[in-house]
Amino acid sequence: MGEAANRVHIVKASGEIEVFNPNMVTSDCQDAGIDFWTAVEVAQEVSKRIKDGASTREIQQETLRVLYAMNPEAAERYKRYHSMYVRTSRNTIEAFDRKKIVESLILETSLPREIAENIAREAEAELRRLKLEFISAPLIREVVNVKLLEHGFEEARASYTRLGMPVYDASLLVEGASQDAEEVHRAMAANVLKEFVLLKVLPLSLADAHMKGDLHIHAIEAFATKASSCVHDLRYYLLSGIRGRKAAVPPPGDALDALLLAVNLLRYGMGSFSTSQCLDYINVFLAPYLRGLSDAEMSRIARLLLRQISQLGASCDLWVEYGVPRFMSSMEAVLPGGEMDGTTYGEFEEEASSFALAIARAYASGDHLGTPFSSPRLCFRLRDEHWDRHGYSTFLQLAHQAAAAGAEHLFASPRGNELQAGTYTLPADTAVSAAMLQVVTVNLPRIAYQSGGSDRRLFELLEDRVRLALEALMLKKEVIERRVAAKVLPLLDDSYTSTPILLGVGYVGLNEMLMAHLGAELHREEALGFARRVLRQMYSLVTQEGEASRRFVLVQQLDENPHRRLARLDHGIFAHRVAVSAERRGGEVRYTPASWVSEDAELPLAKRLEIEGEFHRLCHGGAVSVIPLREQVPDPVPLMKLSRRIAADTQLRFWKYIREVGR
Amino acid sequence: MKVRYWRIDYLSTRAFPGQPSSVVYLSGCPFSCFYCSGGGEVRDAEAGQLAERLIQGAELVDALVVGGCEPLVQESAIELLTSLAGRGMKLKVCTSGFVPELLERTIELNLVDAVELYLRAPLETEMYARVTGRREAVDRVFHTLNLLSSFDGVLQVSALLAPPIFTQEYLRELSQVLRRMGFDRLDAVHWWDAGHIPATSESREMVRTGGYQGEVV
Numbered sequence: 001m002g003e004a005a006n007r008v009h010i011v012k013a014s015g016e017i018e019v020f021n022p023n024m025v026t027s028d029c030q031d032a033g034i035d036f037w038t039a040v041e042v043a044q045e046v047s048k049r050i051k052d053g054a055s056t057r058e059i060q061q062e063t064l065r066v067l068y069a070m071n072p073e074a075a076e077r078y079k080r081y082h083s084m085y086v087r088t089s090r091n092t093i094e095a096f097d098r099k100k101i102v103e104s105l106i107l108e109t110s111l112p113r114e115i116a117e118n119i120a121r122e123a124e125a126e127l128r129r130l131k132l133e134f135i136s137a138p139l140i141r142e143v144v145n146v147k148l149l150e151h152g153f154e155e156a157r158a159s160y161t162r163l164g165m166p167v168y169d170a171s172l173l174v175e176g177a178s179q180d181a182e183e184v185h186r187a188m189a190a191n192v193l194k195e196f197v198l199l200k201v202l203p204l205s206l207a208d209a210h211m212k213g214d215l216h217i218h219a220i221e222a223f224a225t226k227a228s229s230c231v232h233d234l235r236y237y238l239l240s241g242i243r244g245r246k247a248a249v250p251p252p253g254d255a256l257d258a259l260l261l262a263v264n265l266l267r268y269g270m271g272s273f274s275t276s277q278c279l280d281y282i283n284v285f286l287a288p289y290l291r292g293l294s295d296a297e298m299s300r301i302a303r304l305l306l307r308q309i310s311q312l313g314a315s316c317d318l319w320v321e322y323g324v325p326r327f328m329s330s331m332e333a334v335l336p337g338g339e340m341d342g343t344t345y346g347e348f349e350e351e352a353s354s355f356a357l358a359i360a361r362a363y364a365s366g367d368h369l370g371t372p373f374s375s376p377r378l379c380f381r382l383r384d385e386h387w388d389r390h391g392y393s394t395f396l397q398l399a400h401q402a403a404a405a406g407a408e409h410l411f412a413s414p415r416g417n418e419l420q421a422g423t424y425t426l427p428a429d430t431a432v433s434a435a436m437l438q439v440v441t442v443n444l445p446r447i448a449y450q451s452g453g454s455d456r457r458l459f460e461l462l463e464d465r466v467r468l469a470l471e472a473l474m475l476k477k478e479v480i481e482r483r484v485a486a487k488v489l490p491l492l493d494d495s496y497t498s499t500p501i502l503l504g505v506g507y508v509g510l511n512e513m514l515m516a517h518l519g520a521e522l523h524r525e526e527a528l529g530f531a532r533r534v535l536r537q538m539y540s541l542v543t544q545e546g547e548a549s550r551r552f553v554l555v556q557q558l559d560e561n562p563h564r565r566l567a568r569l570d571h572g573i574f575a576h577r578v579a580v581s582a583e584r585r586g587g588e589v590r591y592t593p594a595s596w597v598s599e600d601a602e603l604p605l606a607k608r609l610e611i612e613g614e615f616h617r618l619c620h621g622g623a624v625s626v627i628p629l630r631e632q633v634p635d636p637v638p639l640m641k642l643s644r645r646i647a648a649d650t651q652l653r654f655w656k657y658i659r660e661v662g663r
Numbered sequence: 664m665k666v667r668y669w670r671i672d673y674l675s676t677r678a679f680p681g682q683p684s685s686v687v688y689l690s691g692c693p694f695s696c697f698y699c700s701g702g703g704e705v706r707d708a709e710a711g712q713l714a715e716r717l718i719q720g721a722e723l724v725d726a727l728v729v730g731g732c733e734p735l736v737q738e739s740a741i742e743l744l745t746s747l748a749g750r751g752m753k754l755k756v757c758t759s760g761f762v763p764e765l766l767e768r769t770i771e772l773n774l775v776d777a778v779e780l781y782l783r784a785p786l787e788t789e790m791y792a793r794v795t796g797r798r799e800a801v802d803r804v805f806h807t808l809n810l811l812s813s814f815d816g817v818l819q820v821s822a823l824l825a826p827p828i829f830t831q832e833y834l835r836e837l838s839q840v841l842r843r844m845g846f847d848r849l850d851a852v853h854w855w856d857a858g859h860i861p862a863t864s865e866s867r868e869m870v871r872t873g874g875y876q877g878e879v880v
Contacts, residue, residue, distance in 0.1 A: 604685075605720070605724070606721075630675075642674070645722075
């Protein structure tokens, strides 16, 4: 070809510029079934005619003109062949080119070129048969995927398929009145990531177990990207500041700085934790920054703290307790400016109590319009040692005033020497922080349906399912460790080796499992003994894995309502059995969460909490009991008395009140 | 003796003033108030056994309440209250005021720490009869109010806060009647809402701003 042609540049549909190569014209003609010599002749003529900056479309039009002049029949063949255009995923319209299918198959799957070319040829034939002028890139993929499946290349299909969501679902999301733009974006992204995890990250056995409903992998959309939740040790950041990727926050010098650091910590943490974050002992760790502040100033700091966190749009827990817990009073305090001079937290008892009171009061007042805060959730730890402290009753009354008005406050009571970090129960001598990498919940009723009444089979299946859950957790641990090594998880990158790491096995529907297997509910004596065997077996299987700093734990995880999803799936397979065991409320089938006693059981509260509290002891990853209040406006004073009784007279670790008016 | 009852609520924060309590709802109300949907399936139990069940189930609460629209219509309610009294729990009985004789016995035997009287309508014969279906009701309620004026325990009066029963006049008259009867030591006027005939925001506001003691629940 001539030198002049080599200097001509063309602009492709994608916007890329490249030197014109006449062989492209030859190849395009041959693809359309034109003989080699005619094709060469056409290419030479086109080379002479095109100008610098011509588009690929102009080149095709010029080729067609040359062909019409030389051989009208060949021109018609060329026109038919190249009249199929593709709307590409790069938002361009380009002429269909089979070679692109071949190249993408080789790049994205492990298929050899010969097979890729064969698949591409068959897909092209299928597409041309449809006689469409425009086809989309997703349509091409769908057709290619069908061809891959026809030839038995299932693995290649899983790699080559597109991720996304049906237009109908997307329309519902976008047009749904309740969704703001950010939620729409998040939901769509979550959908794609979930498909990605199921197709590419999880082995088929685990993906199937989740989809079929043997297990529920919580926050599955974040399985490949984030850990689940975290209890931060604020002291670490008060001492060293936060080293963000774009900017660093220095150790705070005063109360306002410290408050902003806490809020920033949660904001950075959103990049690492998918489900929730928690600041425990917040009033204790901020106490040194509050010395000398008036009550009004302290109230302002409390209000600001709640308002700032409420704006984050993330699930956050703030734990407060009245003053400095005894085990923490001799701990060296981090002081303003990140100083440590031997002063202990015990010396800030007054500030810690006053700030706890200020937080409870600010929460009970709601935001500046008086609207209750939906986030953060406030969590109150009740200890025997607090009971005689001046102001404790007021503190508790404020907490229960908000709970009675509908706030989902969490209440906790540590038992013995155990250390609580958020809702995690840790060995007494560890840090007050921990990260839960992942929770996988086991569907207990299904095990009962599948065991056909045989105890032996039930325990075999239970072991299989727990081991499957552990396999998923091991995989998650590897995923997170790779991401920590790549330094793409803010906060977790620096603290991964020093923070206690938890991996949680959850469970759902113990009550329905017992009904299906024994015909008796959890609160019946004959079923309770069997329930203990089931949970002890799970506890033993779960806790024998891991090591001191990387612990596998049992957990009662309630996010995402696995008790609904798994009951619905079971209903599709074991309808005749689910009908008798699952609770039907408001037209939906659902299981009783974890080891809760059925809401319908007419059981004294003390007995209900005694049964549930027994299982809390085994769930070091967290367990919360819910106490329904069936009055329109519950009275906070009796509620406060009840909480004190629960703390003193039961084994319950965590509880909250919910209003269920009309039941 | 058997006691007929609808259900037991093992936790209430409102039934006994200031205390977490358990409530047993006895059946057999003689009234047929147009707004009342009844209490559901009726069960029975020996009074002593029911009392034991309540006591055993009350580990986390400080008070027991024998409620229902009118528990005292059952003679066995006295046996139940006797079995519950003196067991270390505060005890309350609710009444519609229709059975002053049994309430009198309850008070004489010093069985309860608290009484709650549910008023159904303005204290006027025609209106009370129209609402409850019992012509003699209002006389019995006045009899009950007389009895309660010498009761030295906790006393609550509940009144329906819903149209068409509730009016400004009703509120004024009720308040005057109660004061006339000597209820200046009334612990709370407990305005309630019949659920399917909800109180209006206006009626709630009237109670709030009218200077009347008590709270809207």
